[in-house]
Every structure is written in structure tokens, then in C-alpha cells.
Amino acid sequence: MEKNLYMLLEGRYPTLHRVEKKIAGYVLAHADAVVTMSVQQLAKELDVAESSIVRFSKTLGCSGFAEFKLMLVKYAPSAARTIFEELSPQDDAAAITKKVFSRNIDTLERALGLLDFDKIGQAVDWMDGAERIVFYALGASASIAEDFYIRLMRIGMNAQAVTDAHLSQISAGMLSRRAVAVGITHTGRTFEVVHALAAAREQGAKTIAITGFPQTPVERAADLCLELYSPEQLFVSPRVAQVSLIDSLYVGLALRRKASALSYVNRMENSLKDFRVK
Numbered sequence: 001m002e003k004n005l006y007m008l009l010e011g012r013y014p015t016l017h018r019v020e021k022k023i024a025g026y027v028l029a030h031a032d033a034v035v036t037m038s039v040q041q042l043a044k045e046l047d048v049a050e051s052s053i054v055r056f057s058k059t060l061g062c063s064g065f066a067e068f069k070l071m072l073v074k075y076a077p078s079a080a081r082t083i084f085e086e087l088s089p090q091d092d093a094a095a096i097t098k099k100v101f102s103r104n105i106d107t108l109e110r111a112l113g114l115l116d117f118d119k120i121g122q123a124v125d126w127m128d129g130a131e132r133i134v135f136y137a138l139g140a141s142a143s144i145a146e147d148f149y150i151r152l153m154r155i156g157m158n159a160q161a162v163t164d165a166h167l168s169q170i171s172a173g174m175l176s177r178r179a180v181a182v183g184i185t186h187t188g189r190t191f192e193v194v195h196a197l198a199a200a201r202e203q204g205a206k207t208i209a210i211t212g213f214p215q216t217p218v219e220r221a222a223d224l225c226l227e228l229y230s231p232e233q234l235f236v237s238p239r240v241a242q243v244s245l246i247d248s249l250y251v252g253l254a255l256r257r258k259a260s261a262l263s264y265v266n267r268m269e270n271s272l273k274d275f276r277v278k
Contacts, residue, residue, distance in 0.1 A: 004113040005071040006031075008060050011114060011229055015215045019048055023056050027072070035072050039065040104240045111229040111241035119226055120245075124252040126206045126224070127152075130180040133159040136168045136196040137184040144210075144242050145184050151250045155257065156264035165192045172196040177204035185209070186238055188216025197221040210245065212238050 009024045016024055026046055027034050034042060042065075043050040057068035091099070127133050133152060137145035142163035149161035162168045169192070175181060181200035183193040188211035197207045198221040209222035212229075219225040228241045254261040 004075045004110070005060060005068070006075055007110050007114050007229055011227070012214050015213055019052050020056055022046055022048065023053060031072050035069045107229065107238070107241055108244060111244070114227065114229045119224055120248060120252070122224055123208050123226060124249060124256070126180050126208065127249070128253055128256045130206070131158060131178040132175070133157065133180045133182065134171060134175065135159070135161045135182045135184060136172065136193050137161070137163055138165060138190055138192055141184045141186055144239070144246065147243070148182070148246045148250070151246070152253065154265060154268055155254050155261035157253070168192055168196040169199060172199035173203065175200045175203045175205040179205040180208065181205050182208045182210065183218055183222065185218050186212045188213045188218040190218070194218045194221045210242070
């Protein structure tokens with residue numbers, strides 16, 4: 001699946017090595033100039049080896065620097081859609097709300113462009129066939145894990161969210177081969193979540209990671225890693241993309257077991273009807 005090169009550069013930038021960051025930073029800042037350069041010219045401009053630029057192009061899925069430039073042209077971003085205008089004290093509620101919504105829409109579009117749908121299908125397959133699904137997350141990611149657990153419980157699936165550091169280690173060490181462990185960590189570096197997935201895999205459980213960055217420790221601890229585009233602007237949250245991803249997984253699972261899912265949803269509604277204020 002072809003990826004938007006700008007999104008790849010932005011998403012991978014925090015995990016790149018020094019020379020790679022130098023190349024990526026220059027490309028993102030001077031894309032219009034880069035597409036007119038030869039590999040020799042860019043290497044001279046950055047004071048790096050030509051082979052480093054070719055290697056960097058290949059790590060992003062291009063056959064070489066020539067294809068790298070073609071992808072830059074093909075996916076040249078529209079400034080009106082991708083540049084986040086800074087908010088100011090003079091902005092009224094309407095202007096602020098419109099800007100926030102616009103940025104969230106942009107985040108969703110970028111996240112969709114980076115998602116690997118084959119991996120999402122594989123995750124649905126594994127969870128659909130599991131006897132038990134356990135979500136591991138801490139801090140801000142804990143609410144995402146609990147939301148996912150509640151959704152699956154509503155359609156009758158045996159799920160659990162563990163958001164305590166110590167309990168996550170105990171729980172992961174008690175899983176079986178018939179379980180699926182899902183670790184949610186935006187940075188991909190939350191020690192407790194990485195360790196829980198590693199422990200779950202040692203017990204034979206399938207492990208899935210949901211994270212905002214590629215090539216992080218949690219990816220090495222997981223059998224399957226779902227990476228989301230991660231906006232770095234202040235006050236812009238990655239949650240809109242995270243929630244949309246778990247919605248996609250949830251709907252995929254519900255469709256696999258449509259009859260029973262609807263039955264459980266009806267039972268849930270009946271259980272709660274006496275608690276609705278009339």
C-alpha cells in the first residue's frame with residue numbers, strides 16, 4: 001500500500017538517527033527545492049554521503065532517490081489543509097472551535113493515509129478467535145483501553161482493561177495461548193506496557209500494540225503493531241485518531257458476530273432501562 005511520504009517523514013521523525021533526521025528535516029522544510037535536486041546536490045547541501053540519502057529513500061519504501069522525489073510531488077500538501085493556525089486570545093468561540101475541528105479532521109485524514117489495513121484485518125481475526133482479550137495501558141492511554149474494553153463487553157466478548165502498573169505484570173504472566181494482549185502506548189515507550197506485552201508473549205498469547213510512532217520498544221514486544229499518525233502541535237491530541245481506530249476494530253468484530261452482538265446490545269439496553277430518567 002502506497003504511503004503519503006510527508007506523513008511518513010513526520011511520523012517517523014522522532015525515532016530517526018542523526019543523519020536521517022538531518023535529511024528528513026531538510027526535506028520537510030524545503031520540499032519544493034528538493035524535488036529539483038540531484039542526489040549529489042542534496043548530499044552536498046546537507047554534507048552527508050550520497051549513499052545515506054539513497055538508503056534513507058529506501059527505508060521509506062522507495063526504490064531510490066528518484067522515486068522519493070516523485071512521491072514528494074505526488075503528495076505535496078495543501079497549505080490550507082495542513083498548516084495549523086495558532087490560536088490567539090482575540091479568537092472567539094466559533095473561530096477556536098472551527099480551528100480545532102479542522103485540525104482534528106486533518107489528523108484523521110493523515111492517520112487514515114498511514115494505516116495498514118491488512119494489519120487491522122489481522123488484529124480483528126486474532127481478537128475474534130481469542131477466548132480472552134486484555135488491554136494494557138497507563139496514564140492518558142488508560143481511558144482508551146477502558147473504552148475499548150467496555151465496547152467489547154457490550155457485544156459479549158470476554159475482555160478486560162488493566163491500567164495498574166503492578167497488576168498489568170501479574171495479569172500478563174497469567175495469560176494463555178488462547179488470549180490476545182493489546183498494549184496501548186502513544187509514545188511506544190511506556191515501560192510497564194512494553195514489559196506486559198513481552199510477558200504475555202512469553203506465555204504464548206498473541207500480542208498487539210497500538211502506538212503513535214514506528215520503530216519503538218513496544219513494536220519489538222508485539223506480534224502486530226498498529227501505528228497511528230501522531231500530531232506534534234501543542235494542544236492537538238492524538239485521541240481522535242486512537243478512538244477512530246478502536247471504533248474500526250470494534251465494528252469489525254461486531255460484524256463478525258452480528259447476531260450475537262445485537263442480542264447482547266439488546267440485553268444491555270434492557271438492563272439499563274430502569275435507570276433512565278423518564
